[in-house]
Structure formats: structure tokens, C-alpha cells
Amino acid sequence: MTAREVGLPATVPLPTRGDLPERVTIWEVGARDGLQNEDTVVPVETKLEFLDRLADAGLSVLEATSFVHPKWVPQLADAEQLLAGLRQRDGVSYPVLVPNERGLDRALAAGVRHIAIFASATETFANRNLNRSLDEQFAMFDPVVTRARAEGLDVRGYLSMCFGDPWEGPVAAEQVVKVGHRLLDMGCSQLSLGDTIGVATPGQVETVLDGFGSIDALAVHFHDTYGQALANTLAALRCGVSTVDSSAGGLGGCPYAESATGNLATEDLVWMLDGLGVRHGVNLDALADTSAWMAEQLGRPSPSRVVRALRG
């Protein structure tokens, strides 16, 4: 069954309240943020096929892997192998997460041209995740960004805990804006605002985005822990955000685990964008096939509602 057959008005762009971007770039994080949160360690050949099929489906930004120490993320311990085997394509970018200078060394050795760093918007999470204060994390990232830029690399800054923090509770928009601007000033070309624990709601999203003044360099990264990811994305689109992070098939969230902590599913995002007449370049049927196949590799249904409805 295709999306069209079940009543998706894909060919009838509809008017909508508030401005929407004409086109959205989907920053596909399934292979990195998705797989690093799955219990199953996926073989490198499967990951390569996954990335190939995602590119075939029309996704143009595929976050491929991470150079975080394998002790912390064994699921991505094959980063070098993966990058060596990757059949890169024109028009497709394969950014890689780099936690520190050692990670940058590995990325440069592997020929990576686009990296992402992962900072915290809150003092407590910087402490818990990076064992550093909020200020110290910048001291750690500064040489990474400076060297990467000197080598001609593009650098994205992830900012985590932008809406709520498990230890601090709600995070003030001013705090997010301040820390975010430090990453942009440091040389990040894009800032991805992450709702790491999935607690944000649309008004809060608008408040934070408005706080930045210009939204040109901003992307959003929502988790669906409390079911808010797509509503928050709609709010962000209406603020003018045109880069949205999502995970093919909702990878990283378990459909029957106690807590569904995964990223927004790319298919659920594409369904909404199709209905809104916002271009994105992705073939939903090919993408849903890919996610259904990956769900089989993982031995469980996809957490994406669209995938389960179309391919269940």
C-alpha cells in the first residue's frame, strides 16, 4: 500500500496558518543516534546497506557514526570500518560525531569532511555526560572546532537538554540562547537544539527559537518520549526552522519497552511534510521499506507509526 492510496493528500499542498519553509532538510540520525541507543549491535555490512538504502530513498544528510570511545558506545565501535566501506555519493553528506580532539584525529584520518560536536545546555548534564563544567566543555570543544575549521571541515554543534534536564528540571530559554551562541561564535555552522529527554511542548519551542533572533543556523532535534516530537516540529517549522533531525523508522526507541525514548521517526515527519506541501526530497515508500527491513534486522517492530501502518 502506498501513502497515496491510504488518503494522504500528497499532491495537494494545503494552505496552513503561519509561514512554513518551502523546503526542509532532513538530517537523518538513524545510523548514529538511532543505532547507538539500540540494544542490538548491528554488523557493519548491515549499517552500510542501511546508509546506502537511505541515500537511495533521497535523504541528503546521513549522520553516519560517532568517534566516541567504544567503551561508551560499543554499538558504533566499527566507525573506521564503516567509513572505509562507505560508498559516498555526490550531493549526500555523511557527518560524524566527534567528542574531543582524539575523536577529531580519528575523523581526519578517516577522511571525514563534516563533523558534529555534542555540548550541553546545562551545568549538571555537562558534568554528568562530559565530566566538565559548562565553561570547561567550551575549553574542550574550542580546539576541536578550530582545528576542524582549519582543515576545511564543516562543524555542527549539538546542544542537548535545551528544554528540560533530568536533574535541573525546566531549562530557561536565556540559558539555551547564551550557550548556543557560544557554539555558533566558536565556528559551528549549524546549531541543533536537542530535547534530549523529550519533555518540550510547542510554546516552549517557540520561546527558545524566538530567543535566538535569527533562526538561519538553527536545527531542531526532538525525542518522542512524551509523544510531543511532531507537534514541536510543527511549531519549529512555523518559526522558520528548515533543518529537522529525525531517525529512520524511529530507530533508537523501542516500540514495547517501558519507556519510548527514541527520536522523531523520519517517516512520521515525512508524512506531515507531504501533507503540508513542504518539499524534502524523500521517497516515503522507499524509506518505509528500508526501516521495515532494519526492524527485521533488529528483530522487533518499528517504533514509527507510519512504518507500522504502511508495512506492518
Added chain:
Amino acid sequence: MTAREVGLPATVPLPTRGDLPERVTIWEVGARDGLQNEDTVVPVETKLEFLDRLADAGLSVLEATSFVHPKWVPQLADAEQLLAGLRQRDGVSYPVLVPNERGLDRALAAGVRHIAIFASATETFANRNLNRSLDEQFAMFDPVVTRARAEGLDVRGYLSMCFGDPWEGPVAAEQVVKVGHRLLDMGCSQLSLGDTIGVATPGQVETVLDGFGSIDALAVHFHDTYGQALANTLAALRCGVSTVDSSAGGLGGCPYAESATGNLATEDLVWMLDGLGVRHGVNLDALADTSAWMAEQLGRPSPSRVVRALRG
């Protein structure tokens, strides 16, 4: 863990783009639309405890059951027993679905004061679901509504397939508006626009709502089959809709079935309303407890992401 502890900014109403209603009435359909779509037949005592706990949690409209023939909906074959055992409360309404005159007879005999009828926006679904043409369904409903009104009952009209139809594909807004007005003109005090197969997206929601001119008598009823229910609800709220249908714990949708066809989960709606500073009168913790308890009765996790996150 309470909602507040995980970072929900419930006490800080946030500014938001577009007008929002100050207060939303949640029309809780779990006991009817939810349970009629569960495989498990729940004992009447459990249903009564469920309704009691939902009222304790602050819900003020509890659709209790249906007088559809038990052959079609065996899950609700105990409608008379349930209504006889119901401990009604001041300030809480217990509407009951009534399919035809025979159903109205049963409802009146049971002392029901608030009924709902279930019409189709499309010709094909009227045919498939009611074995009648679009016009013939009105001939069937007219004496139901007329008699109910004469008896002093309040009548809600459900309108199904308002956005997409499994046989006809996308449904034109003009068609929905035309059929909807016939139900209002017939004497329905409220019209609930249903996305029965869950295909709608926010722009389409706005187009349909705008088509009605006045939204005062309108409610929305979204299914989460394609993950769009909460984003569509946000769009509807911004059009001024202030009655939203939802199902406690996402009852009626199976969290690991092939297709997640359930209603919007009340908890996921409440989470968003809390964040938006829209009043609703529901205690989220008490509601999540109730839904977690009902999930136990059904022997499976709740499809509500909030319930799984808070009570998983």
C-alpha cells in the same frame, strides 16, 4: 516520578504563536471508542472502576458505552449493566453512542441524558459501515435526533472519515462542511470531526475547520495511525477548537500490533496542554496511574508515550 520532576514546565504558561483557547474540554472516549477496539473483553466491574477513576482524575466528559448491537461490538455488550452500575457525579457527563432508533430506546430506558450518533462524511463509508447512502443515513438519524431532543437529551454528532477514506482517498473539505452542517441543522449540539484512519495533517485540519466558518460547535477526534494526532490537535487548537477527543492511555491502539490505529492518548494531550498553559482540569499523575492500571488489566503496555515514560 511526577511530570514536574522530569522537566515539564507546567506552572509556567508560555507564549505561543496563534491564539489558543484558555481552556479545553477533553472528551474522554477510552471506555467506549477505546475498549470497543481492544481484543480483550473487559468485565463490567473493571469498566465501572475505570470510569470512576477517570472522574477522580478530573475528566468531566466520559463517553461511557455504546448501544450498537452486541453482535457488532461484543466488547460493549454490557451497556445496560454498566449504566445501571454507574455512580454518576455532579459536573460529569456520561454520553453514550446510539446508532439508531432501537439504540435510542435502550438509551432512554437506561436513563441516559446525553447521546452521540455516528455518521459518515463519505458515500462509500456510509455504505460500508451503515449499509446506507449518504442521504439515507440522514433519514436514519433524523428521527433519532428529533426524538432525543424532544426528550430533552443532548446530541453529539460524530462525523467519520473527514480527512481521508480507505476507499475514496482524500476527502474534500467542502464535502465535510456540507455533511457536517446537515448534522448541526438536524439538532446536534456538537460536531466531532473524526480522522478515522489517521491520515490527516495540520494544513488539512485548518482547511476543514476554516470551511465551517464558526468553530463554536466543533470538536476534533484524531487517530494516531500515522503519528499525526497531536500535531493535528495543535493546529485545531490554534483554529480555536476547545473540545478535543482522546482516549486514556491511548486505549484502542495496541503498542506492538502491526498497525497502531488508536486514538490520541489523553495523557499525551494533557502533557502538551500543560506546557501550553491551557487549562483542562485533569490531574496527569492520577490519570497515568489509571491508564497504567488499565494496561495491566489488558495484559500489555499502554500505547501512550507519557504513560510509558512516567509509569513504565
